[in-house]
Amino acid sequence: MFEDLTQKLETVFKKLRGQGKITEANISESLREVRRVLLDADVNYKVVKQFIDDVQKRSVGQEVLTSLTPGQLIVKIIFDELVKLMGSTQAEIKYSPLPPTVIMVAGLQGSGKTTFCAKLAYYLKSKGKFPILVAADVHRPAAIDQLEMLGKQIQVPVIAERGKSAIEIAHGSIEKVRKAVRDVVIIDTAGRLHIDEEMMREVETIKEKVTPNEILFVVDSMTGQDAVNTAKAFHDKLDFDGVVLTKLDGDTRGGAAISIRSVVNKPIKFVGIGEKLDALEVFHPDRMATRILGMGDIVTFVEKAQTQYDEQKVQKLEEKLRKSQFTFEDFLDQLHEIKKMGSVQQLLSMIPGMNRLPVNSAVDDKALTRVEAIIQSMTKEERVKPQIINGTRRRRIAIGSGTSIQEVNKMLKQFGEMQKMMKTFSKGKMPRMFQGMKLAN
Amino acid sequence: MGFFDKFKLSRLKEGLTKTRENIFGKIQKILAGKTKIDDELLNNLEEILISGDVGVSTTMKIIEHIRLRVKKDGYENPADLDNLLREEIEKLLVNDLISENDPFYLPTEHKPHVIMIVGVNGVGKTTTIGKLAYNYKNAGRKVLIAAADTFRAAANEQLEIWTKRAGVDIIQQESGADPAAVSYDALKSAMVHGVDVLIIDTAGRLHTKINLMEELKKIKRVLQKLIPDAPHDILLVLDASTGQNAIQQAKQFTAAVGITGLVLTKLDGTAKGGVVLAINQELSIPVKYIGVGEKIDDLQPFDRKAFVEALFEREQ
Numbered sequence: 001m002f003e004d005l006t007q008k009l010e011t012v013f014k015k016l017r018g019q020g021k022i023t024e025a026n027i028s029e030s031l032r033e034v035r036r037v038l039l040d041a042d043v044n045y046k047v048v049k050q051f052i053d054d055v056q057k058r059s060v061g062q063e064v065l066t067s068l069t070p071g072q073l074i075v076k077i078i079f080d081e082l083v084k085l086m087g088s089t090q091a092e093i094k095y096s097p098l099p100p101t102v103i104m105v106a107g108l109q110g111s112g113k114t115t116f117c118a119k120l121a122y123y124l125k126s127k128g129k130f131p132i133l134v135a136a137d138v139h140r141p142a143a144i145d146q147l148e149m150l151g152k153q154i155q156v157p158v159i160a161e162r163g164k165s166a167i168e169i170a171h172g173s174i175e176k177v178r179k180a181v182r183d184v185v186i187i188d189t190a191g192r193l194h195i196d197e198e199m200m201r202e203v204e205t206i207k208e209k210v211t212p213n214e215i216l217f218v219v220d221s222m223t224g225q226d227a228v229n230t231a232k233a234f235h236d237k238l239d240f241d242g243v244v245l246t247k248l249d250g251d252t253r254g255g256a257a258i259s260i261r262s263v264v265n266k267p268i269k270f271v272g273i274g275e276k277l278d279a280l281e282v283f284h285p286d287r288m289a290t291r292i293l294g295m296g297d298i299v300t301f302v303e304k305a306q307t308q309y310d311e312q313k314v315q316k317l318e319e320k321l322r323k324s325q326f327t328f329e330d331f332l333d334q335l336h337e338i339k340k341m342g343s344v345q346q347l348l349s350m351i352p353g354m355n356r357l358p359v360n361s362a363v364d365d366k367a368l369t370r371v372e373a374i375i376q377s378m379t380k381e382e383r384v385k386p387q388i389i390n391g392t393r394r395r396r397i398a399i400g401s402g403t404s405i406q407e408v409n410k411m412l413k414q415f416g417e418m419q420k421m422m423k424t425f426s427k428g429k430m431p432r433m434f435q436g437m438k439l440a441n
Numbered sequence: 442m443g444f445f446d447k448f449k450l451s452r453l454k455e456g457l458t459k460t461r462e463n464i465f466g467k468i469q470k471i472l473a474g475k476t477k478i479d480d481e482l483l484n485n486l487e488e489i490l491i492s493g494d495v496g497v498s499t500t501m502k503i504i505e506h507i508r509l510r511v512k513k514d515g516y517e518n519p520a521d522l523d524n525l526l527r528e529e530i531e532k533l534l535v536n537d538l539i540s541e542n543d544p545f546y547l548p549t550e551h552k553p554h555v556i557m558i559v560g561v562n563g564v565g566k567t568t569t570i571g572k573l574a575y576n577y578k579n580a581g582r583k584v585l586i587a588a589a590d591t592f593r594a595a596a597n598e599q600l601e602i603w604t605k606r607a608g609v610d611i612i613q614q615e616s617g618a619d620p621a622a623v624s625y626d627a628l629k630s631a632m633v634h635g636v637d638v639l640i641i642d643t644a645g646r647l648h649t650k651i652n653l654m655e656e657l658k659k660i661k662r663v664l665q666k667l668i669p670d671a672p673h674d675i676l677l678v679l680d681a682s683t684g685q686n687a688i689q690q691a692k693q694f695t696a697a698v699g700i701t702g703l704v705l706t707k708l709d710g711t712a713k714g715g716v717v718l719a720i721n722q723e724l725s726i727p728v729k730y731i732g733v734g735e736k737i738d739d740l741q742p743f744d745r746k747a748f749v750e751a752l753f754e755r756e757q
Binding site: 036039040041042044045108109110111112139140141142143145146148149150153193194195220222223224225226227229230247249250251252253255256275 | 488491492493494496497561562563564565592593594595596597598599601602603647648649680681682683684685686687689707709710711712713716735
C-alpha cells in the first residue's frame with residue numbers, strides 16, 4: 001500500500017548514505033526531499049512542516065555511533081518521528097464493563113462506514129462477541145437495505161426501522177438490544193459533511209442519547225490535505241475515540257494517517273483492506289511507519305546494533321585496526337557480535353538493497369559456523385600469531401574443527417587478505433568490516 | 442419523504458455564497474502591499490496550492506510560470522498580479538467549450554447517447570447519475586438508466602430511489618448478475634424505445650484491482666457490439682477530498698476504458714479538489730461537472746474561474 005512513498009524515501013536515503021558525516025547542509029537538503037515525499041503522499045502541509053522541524057531538532061548535534069553510518073541514523077530518527085506521529089502503541093476497542101458495549105460509527109459520505117460496520121461486526125463475532133447492527137442512516141437512499149443485506153451475509157442481526165428519525169432509531173435500539181441478549185451494539189450513522197451544522201447536530205444528539213463506549217471516525221485513506229479539517233471538526237463535536245482507515249488495499253500512500261493522527265491525537269484502530277467482509281485489520285503504527293519508510297528493516301538493524309554492540313569493544317577494535325593488530329581472537333569476538341544480532345542472512349536482508357540480491361549470497365550462517373570452529377580449534381598463540389601455523393598445525397586444526405585442510409587454508413588466506421584490507425582503512429568500522437568479509441569470501 | 446429539507450437547502454446555498462465572497466479576499470491578502478514577487482509571497486502561494494491538493498510538482502510549475510511571466514511582462518500593482526495568478530492557473534485547466542456553453546448538450550448524430558459512469562468506491566457515482574438523469578430529463582430528453590453495479594449490497598435499491606426522484610426509467614437485474622449483460626440489455630432496450638440518453642452505473646472499484654478493471658473493459662466491448670462507438674462518454678467520478686491518488690485513478694481508468702470527462706463531487710465541503718489541475722496537465726481530461734450537495738439539482742457545470750477562485754478561499 002505504501003510502495004510509492006517507500007521508493008521515494010529510499011532514493012532520498014541513498015543520497016544520504018555513503019556520506020561521512022551528518023552536516024547541517026546535507027541534512028537540510030535531504031529533509032527538503034523528505035518534505036516533498038511526504039507532501040506527495042498527502043500528508044498535510046502543516047503537519048509536514050512540524051515533522052521536518054522535529055527531525056531537524058533531533059538530528060542536529062546528535063552524535064553518530066561508531067558502528068553506524070550517518071545515513072542509517074537519520075533513517076532511525078525519521079522512523080521514530082513517524083511512529084511518534086502515528087502513535088506508538090496499538091489500540092483496541094474499549095469494552096464496557098456492563099454490556100452492551102455501544103460503538104458508534106461516523107464520518108463523511110462515501111468513506112466506507114456501512115461496510116466497516118459489517119466488517120467490525122464480523123470481526124467481533126469471530127472473537128466470541130455477540131454483535132448487533134443498528135441502521136441509523138436514514139438519509140442516504142437504501143443505506144438501511146445495504147446494512148440489512150450485509151448483516152444477512154455475516155449472520156448478524158440488524159435493527160432496521162423505517163420511518164423513524166436517526167435519533168429515535170439509535171436511542172430505541174439500546175433497549176431492544178438488552179432484550180435480544182447481544183453484548184456489542186454497532187450503530188451506523190449517515191455520512192455527513194463536517195460543515196453541515198444540522199447533520200452534525202444530529203450525530204451529536206445520537207451520541208448524547210446512546211452514550212457510546214467507543215466512537216469511531218471512518219476516513220478514506222485516499223483523502224488529501226482536507227483530512228485534517230474533517231477529522232478536527234468531527235473530533236470537536238464528537239470527541240471520538242479512534243480512527244478507521246478504509247480502502248488501504250489500493251495504491252494510496254495514505255499520508256492522511258499521519259495527518260489525522262497528529263491533528264486529533266487519537267489512535268488509528270482499524271484498517272480496511274478489501275471489499276470482502278473479513279478484510280479488516282487492526283492498525284499497527286510501528287508496522288505502518290516501517291512501511292512508509294520502507295527501509296527494509298534498517299531501523300531494526302540500527303536498533304540491534306545500538307543495543308547489542310559494546311561500544312568499548314568497538315573502540316578497542318578500532319585501535320587494534322589502526323595499529324594493524326587485528327587477530328583471530330578479535331575476529332572470533334566479531335563473529336560472536338554478529339551472531340548476537342541474529343542470522344547473517346537476516347541481517348543482510350535488513351540492509352536496504354540487499355534483499356534484492358540473490359539468496360545464495362556469499363555469506364551464510366553455516367560458513368560462519370565453520371569459520372568459528374576453525375578458529376576455536378587454534379591455540380591461543382596461533383590465534384594471535386597466525387604466521388606460525390605450519391602444515392602439522394593445519395592438519396590438527398582441520399581435524400579439530402571437523403573441516404578439511406583446504407578449508408583451513410582458504411580461511412587463513414582470506415584472513416590475510418582481510419588484514420591487508422583493514423590496514424588500508426584509516427578508521428575501520430563495523431560496516432566496512434562487513435564489506436571486507438564479503439569481498440574476502 | 443423528508444429528504445428535501447427546504448431549510449437545509451437554503452442554508453447550504455447560503456454557506457456557498459458566504460465562502461464565495463471570501464474568494465477575492467484571500468488572494469488580495471497574500472498580495473497586500475506587494476510590489477514584487479518575494480519569497481514570502483511564493484511561500485504563501487505554495488502553502489495555499491498544496492493545501493488545496495494541487496500537488497508538489499504542479500505547484501512548482503505554477504510558481505515557475507508566474508516567476509517567468511513577471512520577469513517577462515512585469516506588473517504594476519497587486520491587482521495585476523492577482524489577474525496574472527488566476528490566468529496562469531486557469532491555463533492549466535482544460536477548456537471544454539461544449540460543456541461550458543451547454544452542459545447537457547447531446548450530439549444529434551447518436552441516439553441513444555451512451556454515458557458510462559466509473560470511479561473508485563464511495564465517490565458518489567450513483568448520486569451523480571441521479572442528478573445527471575434529472576438534468577437531461579429537464580432538458581426534455583428521454584433517459585434510461587442501467588444498473589450495472591450488481592456487486593454492492595443495495596446498490597440497485599439506491600439507484601432506483603434516485604431514478605424515481607428524477608422521474609426516469611431504469612433497467613436492472615438481480616444482484617450478482619453480469620454487469621456487461623445488464624448494460625447490453627439496457628442498450629438494446631434503449632435502441633428499441635427511442636431513448637435519447639442511456640446512463641450506465643457501474644460498481645465502485647479500486648483502480649488497482651485488475652480483474653475489476655477487466656470487467657469494465659468487458660462492459661465497453663459488449664456495448665460496442667451494438668453501437669461501435671459506444672459509450673460516447675465515459676465519466677470518471679472523483680471525490681474532491683481525494684489527494685494525489687486521484688492522479689493514479691485517472692491514469693488507470695484512462696488506460697482501461699478511456700475517460701472523456703471528470704465529475705468532481707463533494708465540493709460543498711472544505712476540500713478544493715486541486716488535484717484535477719495535475720490530472721488536466723497529465724491527461725488533458727476536462728472536468729465537466731461538479732457536485733455540490735446531496736440534492737437532485739446539486740450538479741453544476743464546471744466553471745474554471747470559480748474553481749480557481751475557490752482554491753484560494755480558506756476557512757478561518
